Amino acid sequence: MEPKKVEDEAFVTLATDDSYSLGALVLGHSLRKVQTSRSLVILVTVGVSADMRSLLSSVYDLVEEVGEIDSKDEVNLTVLTRPELGVTFTKLHCWRLSQFKKCVFLDADTLVLQNCDELFNREELSAVPDVGWPDCFNSGVFVFRPSDETYKALVQFAEDKGSFDGGDQGLLNLFFQDWATKDISQHLSFLYNMNSNASYTYLPAFQQFGKDVKIVHFLGELKPWKYIVSEGKLMKPSESQHSEDHLQYWWDLYMSHVEPHLQFYQDAPYHELAKVRLESPEPVETSVSQDQPVAPGFISRQEAWEKGEIDYLGVDSFENIRRKLDSKINGTTE
Structure with missing residues (x-):
């Protein structure tokens, strides 16, 4: 039985092109799956095709076109090394949804794992502290x-002061400058905006609290929809630190609810996917002797890396890694 719809409150997201629309589609389905009682709204710009808008309208209650706002702040965006984030100023249009009395904004690269309608009990501007600088909030969920x-x-x-990072997060933190000290109730738990690499940055905490996470955020340039598929397997790049469980759930939703409806992308990679499973990078082969001592408590090399227990002088030495890379480049095997 679906919950009674609350018409004057909504989850809101934004897509400025068809690529981010894929993330928005999975996000929308994740919200439907946890049976939210709130409306779903997506703001789109001219960069989203008519076919994609039609597909978005099958998931979202309202698809509304807005004009693109670009910070054009190349200096700060260069510091941030993410030049594409200038258009995130377009997020400001969410304040124009005056038909709703309260909303929760979710970036298109977030994924809802559990019902979080209780967020609507919070006031503006409630958000999660950013892991990089906790006196600022992360603007992926607010x-x-x-x-x-x-x-x-x-x-x-924005016109007068700009943004200290060239994107919406810097602007919003300047505008809501007393967020850090005004009202602790506006500081949301990390469970509502968990960085998807949390298992790599603080594994013990992830093991303790990970089961309670409600929203995961795929931060960084490498988004789930940008992964490479080869022979029916989703290849996880070595530089990726996204949680495999959360990545797999994203792709499960994509394959079951999104991919079958992408007929208009017959020639695109999206439509060529089989039922994919995550495939981790091939481990580095070494010539370390069997009697070499191993650091105590190592269950696996992956867990060792996650804990920061890297064997730089042995298995994980630069020489061993270089030998493996050379064999790959030269097409030889060891």
Whole structure:
């Protein structure tokens, strides 16, 4: 039995092209799967095709086109090494959804694991501290109240003050500058915006609290929909630190709810996928002798790396890694 719909509150996301629309589709299905009682809204720009908008309308209650706002702040975006984030200023349009009294914004690269409708009990601006600088909030998930007045104030502030990172997060943290100290109730738990590499940065905490996570955020340039598929297997690049369980769940939703409807992408990689499973990178082969001592407590080399227990002088030495790379480049085997 579906919960009674709350018409004047909504989860909101944004897509500026067809690529991010894939993330938004999976996000929308993840919200449907946990049976949210709130409306689903997506803001789109001219970069989203008509076919993709039609598909989005099958998941979202409202698909609304907005004009693209670009910070054009090349200096700060260069510091951030993410030049594509200038268009995230377009997120400001969410404050114009005045038909709703309260909303929760979710970036298109987030994934909802458990019902989190209780977020609507929080006030503007409630968000999760950023893991890189906890006195700032991460703008991938936040609670807000739509208001034309706030929208105009944000646009004016953007013109006058700009953003310290060239994107929406720097702008919003400057605008809501007292967030860190004003009201602790506006500091959301990390469970509502967990960095997908948390298992790599603090494995013991992830093992203790990971089961309670409600929203996971695939931060960084490598998004789930950008992974390479080869022979029916989803290849996990060596530089990826996204949790395999969360990646697999994203792809399960994609394959079951999104891919079958991508008829208009017959020639694109999206439609060529079989039922994929994650495939980790091939481990580095070494010539270390069997009697070489192993650090105590190693269950596996992957867990050792996750704990920061890297055997630089032995198995994980530069010489062994270089030997493996040379064999791959030269097409030889050891």
